[in-house]
Amino acid sequence: MSALLSQDPIRPAASGLKGAIHRAFLAALPSVFAVARRVWPIPGLGSFRAVTRHDDVREVFGTDTAFRVPYQPNLNVITGGEPFFLGMDDTPEYRAGVAAMRRVVRADDLPALALRTEEAASNILSHAGGRIDVVDLARRVAFDVVAPYFGVPPPAQGRLDVWATRLFEFQFASSPKDIALRREVDEIAPAFRALIDAEIARRKSGGAGAGDDVLDRCLAQQAAGDPWYTDPQIRTSLLCMVVGGPPQWPMVVPQALEQLLQRPEALEAARSAAQASDDDRLRRIVLEAMRFDPLGPGLPRIARRDWSIAQGTRRQTKVRQGATVFVAFSSAMMDDRRVPEPRRFDTDRGAHEYIHFGYGLHECFGKHINHACLPRLLKPLLRHPNLQRAAGKEGTLTKNGIFAERLVVTF
Amino acid sequence: MLQSTLNVPLEVKPESCSRLSALIEALRQREDTGPFGQPDNFSRVMRDIPTLHFMSMSVFTAAEYDPIFILEANFDGQPGVFWGQLEAAFGPDLREMLRCCKRPLDEDGPLYDAVTASDSRAPLAPYLEARTQRPSVFHHGNRGLTRDRILQEAALFVAVREELDDPGRPGPSPYRGRSATEVHALLRKAMVPAHPWLGMSAPPRISRGERLLDILRLVTFAVLLLLAFSLPAIVVAALMPWKAYVLLLLLVATATGLLIYAKRAPLPGTETSAGPNLTRLILPKVPAILGIVAAYVVVAALVLTPLVSATSHLLAWLGAGNLPATPGDAFWPVARAVLLGLLGLLLVILPGLVLWLRYLERHDSSHDAPHVDERLLREMVRREDWVAQNHMGSIVLIKPGVLRSIIIRAGHLGLGLVLRVVATDGYLGTMRTVHFAHWAFLNNGSRLLFFSNFDHSWDSYLDDFIEKAAGGLTLAWGCGVGFPPTRFLIYDGARHGRRFKNWALASRAVSRFWYSAYPTLTVDQIERNNRIADGLRRPELSEVEARAWISDL
Numbered sequence: 026m027s028a029l030l031s032q033d034p035i036r037p038a039a040s041g042l043k044g045a046i047h048r049a050f051l052a053a054l055p056s057v058f059a060v061a062r063r064v065w066p067i068p069g070l071g072s073f074r075a076v077t078r079h080d081d082v083r084e085v086f087g088t089d090t091a092f093r094v095p096y097q098p099n100l101n102v103i104t105g106g107e108p109f110f111l112g113m114d115d116t117p118e119y120r121a122g123v124a125a126m127r128r129v130v131r132a133d134d135l136p137a138l139a140l141r142t143e144e145a146a147s148n149i150l151s152h153a154g155g156r157i158d159v160v161d162l163a164r165r166v167a168f169d170v171v172a173p174y175f176g177v178p179p180p181a182q183g184r185l186d187v188w189a190t191r192l193f194e195f196q197f198a199s200s201p202k203d204i205a206l207r208r209e210v211d212e213i214a215p216a217f218r219a220l221i222d223a224e225i226a227r228r229k230s231g232g233a234g235a236g237d238d239v240l241d242r243c244l245a246q247q248a249a250g251d252p253w254y255t256d257p258q259i260r261t262s263l264l265c266m267v268v269g270g271p272p273q274w275p276m277v278v279p280q281a282l283e284q285l286l287q288r289p290e291a292l293e294a295a296r297s298a299a300q301a302s303d304d305d306r307l308r309r310i311v312l313e314a315m316r317f318d319p320l321g322p323g324l325p326r327i328a329r330r331d332w333s334i335a336q337g338t339r340r341q342t343k344v345r346q347g348a349t350v351f352v353a354f355s356s357a358m359m360d361d362r363r364v365p366e367p368r369r370f371d372t373d374r375g376a377h378e379y380i381h382f383g384y385g386l387h388e389c390f391g392k393h394i395n396h397a398c399l400p401r402l403l404k405p406l407l408r409h410p411n412l413q414r415a416a417g418k419e420g421t422l423t424k425n426g427i428f429a430e431r432l433v434v435t436f
Numbered sequence: 437m438l439q440s441t442l443n444v445p446l447e448v449k450p451e452s453c454s455r456l457s458a459l460i461e462a463l464r465q466r467e468d469t470g471p472f473g474q475p476d477n478f479s480r481v482m483r484d485i486p487t488l489h490f491m492s493m494s495v496f497t498a499a500e501y502d503p504i505f506i507l508e509a510n511f512d513g514q515p516g517v518f519w520g521q522l523e524a525a526f527g528p529d530l531r532e533m534l535r536c537c538k539r540p541l542d543e544d545g546p547l548y549d550a551v552t553a554s555d556s557r558a559p560l561a562p563y564l565e566a567r568t569q570r571p572s573v574f575h576h577g578n579r580g581l582t583r584d585r586i587l588q589e590a591a592l593f594v595a596v597r598e599e600l601d602d603p604g605r606p607g608p609s610p611y612r613g614r615s616a617t618e619v620h621a622l623l624r625k626a627m628v629p630a631h632p633w634l635g636m637s638a639p640p641r642i643s644r645g646e647r648l649l650d651i652l653r654l655v656t657f658a659v660l661l662l663l664a665f666s667l668p669a670i671v672v673a674a675l676m677p678w679k680a681y682v683l684l685l686l687l688v689a690t691a692t693g694l695l696i697y698a699k700r701a702p703l704p705g706t707e708t709s710a711g712p713n714l715t716r717l718i719l720p721k722v723p724a725i726l727g728i729v730a731a732y733v734v735v736a737a738l739v740l741t742p743l744v745s746a747t748s749h750l751l752a753w754l755g756a757g758n759l760p761a762t763p764g765d766a767f768w769p770v771a772r773a774v775l776l777g778l779l780g781l782l783l784v785i786l787p788g789l790v791l792w793l794r795y796l797e798r799h800d801s802s803h804d805a806p807h808v809d810e811r812l813l814r815e816m817v818r819r820e821d822w823v824a825q826n827h828m829g830s831i832v833l834i835k836p837g838v839l840r841s842i843i844i845r846a847g848h849l850g851l852g853l854v855l856r857v858v859a860t861d862g863y864l865g866t867m868r869t870v871h872f873a874h875w876a877f878l879n880n881g882s883r884l885l886f887f888s889n890f891d892h893s894w895d896s897y898l899d900d901f902i903e904k905a906a907g908g909l910t911l912a913w914g915c916g917v918g919f920p921p922t923r924f925l926i927y928d929g930a931r932h933g934r935r936f937k938n939w940a941l942a943s944r945a946v947s948r949f950w951y952s953a954y955p956t957l958t959v960d961q962i963e964r965n966n967r968i969a970d971g972l973r974r975p976e977l978s979e980v981e982a983r984a985w986i987s988d989l
């Protein structure tokens with residue numbers, strides 16, 4: 026079957042011994058990091074290093090002059106070779122790209138986006154019959170809200186969420202040895218680009234858009250003569266935004282809810298905040314819940330030159346040019362040297378204690394969208410007084426690699 | 437609740453001193469956005485550094501050293517967390533300030549390079565941690581009350597006052613004519629909805645573990661100190677027949693006592709009117725002292741017995757001694773030697789040290805008219821007395837010599853440990869004006885730093901100290917070069933009020949950046965708020981308790 030017609034956003038998990046080892050490894054990572062932070066904060070072998078402490082994670086993320094992102098090769102596959110700022114160094118092109126997207130993805134859109142998220146979640150829940158898989162809920166809401174915001178329509182055949190999630194996996198969580206995934210990506214990426222190209226062409230030929238979505242704004246900038254907004258540039262930006270953003274929601278939202286379900290007091294606080302429509306309080310609760318099971322264990326960086334991490338300290342470690350450094354931001358958020366009582370669920374933490382969406386040059390572009398929308402996605406569910414886990418195994422979150430797979434609740 | 441006091445002393449590049457002062461001043465102007473004590477003033481610090489009670493940044497200049505930049509901080513919890521919060525709030529400002537400071541010559545040099553390199557993004561917290569100086573003595577006023585609890589209880593106090601004095605309430609006050617218990621019950625009912633934390637029991641200000649540790653530290657220090665000072669006497673006592681030993685002690689003690697007596701008088705013009713009466717201080721405590729002596733002898737004997745036994749075994753094995761002594765055999769001889777050693781300490785060693793000290797005191801020079809920079813004085817005065825609290829920082833040179841060095845180190849260590857055990861009620865003895873204060877040694881122990889965050893004006897603060905704790909002040913600060921003449925370590929000294937104040941004033945620096953999380957609250961008011969809050973936390977009070985509680989309203 027063509028990858029374009031796949032109905033499964035997440036590919037089947039590896040089975041057998043390989044799958045079991047992979048699952049056990051991911052499950053053991055928080056404990057491994059806890060030990061590493063104490064006894065070997067910058068572990069590694071050969072040209073691979075991991076940083077586990079809060080200070081070192083911030084140093085590597087923050088020092089983009091010494092550590093670059095490794096995204097460009099895979100991005101090239103997705104974008105067809107068109108440049109996008111996610112893969113760039115801090116160059117004029119990078120700054121121009123970020124500035125251009127900030128002109129069309131505006132801070133004052135956030136209240137409407139958050140409201141749309143809440144309404145979409147409410148709507149799905151009202152037809153769910155008191156039982157829902159939160160992973161599916163988050164995925165549907167994410168693509169119902171974010172894709173139209175950017176002006177990306179669903180494909181005539183196939184599913185946008187499947188396409189985007191597959192490309193997301195390829196970009197952020199794949200192995201070069203995964204030939205099967207690469208084969209799917211080689212089908213999906215051109216189709217995705219063609220889908221956006223067709224929409225651009227349709228709009229330019231007079232077809233109506235949503236009125237004021239990001240694509241409309243890009244085309245308005247183009248019409249006004251801004252040279253940055255070429256058709257390929259617009260297509261690439263929209264493609265990368267939809268691939269990079271919405272697939273995160275079905276990962277972190279169920280993970281956050283799972284953490285709340287494990288903590289009755291925190292769940293009660295979240296319910297109260299949802300009932301009182303105290304969105305800021307709910308945002309704090311959800312961010313804190315995410316700290317216990319964030320988007321992923323970490324992100325890679327490549328040393329662009331020889332560098333000493335934690336220079337001048339006893340853990341100072343030299344990395345050679347070209348070395349891969351795994352930046353364990355999940356570990357950083359549990360480092361009691363900088364995060365007070367990290368095992369305590371504390372909704373009054375300082376913003377600097379969270380590194381959910383990266384830090385520095387390549388901090389997630391959609392961070393503010395996530396902050397505004399993720400709590401609102403959970404809000405309608407939390408408002409139900411009878412929210413609880415479904416009976417049996419499906420009432421506990423299961424994962425497939427770094428992806429949340431299933432968490433069924435009743436309400 | 438763990439609370440921390442520390443400072444980070446950093447030597448400044450002389451050519452960057454003005455720039456550093458300007459950077460600190462700019463930071464103050466940015467954060468100090470309104471009338472001191474108003475809600476929006478220092479609001480970013482309040483929000484981003486929620487553990488912080490007091491913080492200051494000062495640059496001290498001196499003729500003998502290059503300028504020194506000192507960041508003083510008093511906060512709740514662990515230092516690592518605080519440094520992270522401070523960096524999140526002021527990272528770029530602090531990095532610029534660090535660039536004005538010298539590169540350390542020790543192993544922290546590479547860390548300095550990492551954080552100050554052009555375009556560096558290395559975290560600053562590790563460097564600040566590495567350069568942190570622990571205080572030699574510190575006092576925490578309102579001990580055990582976190583910043584948030586102080587603010588919470590202050591808000592409760594305001595609410596209580598508004599409830600009691602509500603002018604908009606029709607008819608007579610419901611509190612009028614009620615008994616104390618009824619007022620308590622009514623007020624609690626009125627306060628709980630807006631202050632739900634009143635429904636929970638208060639966390640202990642000083643946990644049992646912390647208290648036990650404080651006492652254990654003091655006892656350990658006392659035993660080790662006595663043991664160390666009496667060790668020469670213990671050795672002599674072990675080698676001599678006890679009668680001969682006691683006779684020798686008496687002879688030496690008589691000679692030393694006569695010499696001390698001869699030198700006891702103050703030098704002409706240096707006597708002050710009053711001083712602590714040691715006899716009156718010590719006499720009532722004789723039974724306790726005897727108990728402590730007995731405990732010391734037992735503990736010291738227990739510590740030394742295994743050492744003696746092990747040594748005798750070693751000597752026997754080497755063929756240099758008689759039969760090895762078992763710990764059981766060695767205990768009583770060791771205990772006797774410890775007791776005789778203590779006697780030697782009291783009759784010979786201590787008097788000998790006092791005589792030596794008295795010799796030094798009689799040859800000390802005091803700085804009666806220290807130079808005070810008028811411009812700096814004006815700056816200091818301009819920043820003081822805006823709110824109930826003030827801040828001072830001072831650095832003095834320490835007098836040289838082995839004895840002074842031992843006295844000041846052992847004295848500070850002991851004083852600090854005693855304060856932890858004694859000052860547990862929120863106050864520093866009878867002084868009710870000190871929030872957070874500390875001393876620390878700088879420059880390899882050649883300078884002594886003092887910081888204090890206190891209530892009322894600088895003048896009245898020092899007057900309070902001179903009046904109520906001149907002995908302690910003289911003990912702690914008397915080692916400073918130029919300090920007014922002292923006698924037997926605790927007499928005179930700070931009691932030369934005017935001279936002491938001049939000396940202290942000359943050692944001060946402008947507190948260019950000073951932050952208080954609750955600038956309008958005095959130590960007394962914080963304790964009062966705490967008593968009111970503790971009363972309201974309890975669902976019921978007896979009539980006697982309620983009467984005591986209501987007096988705070």
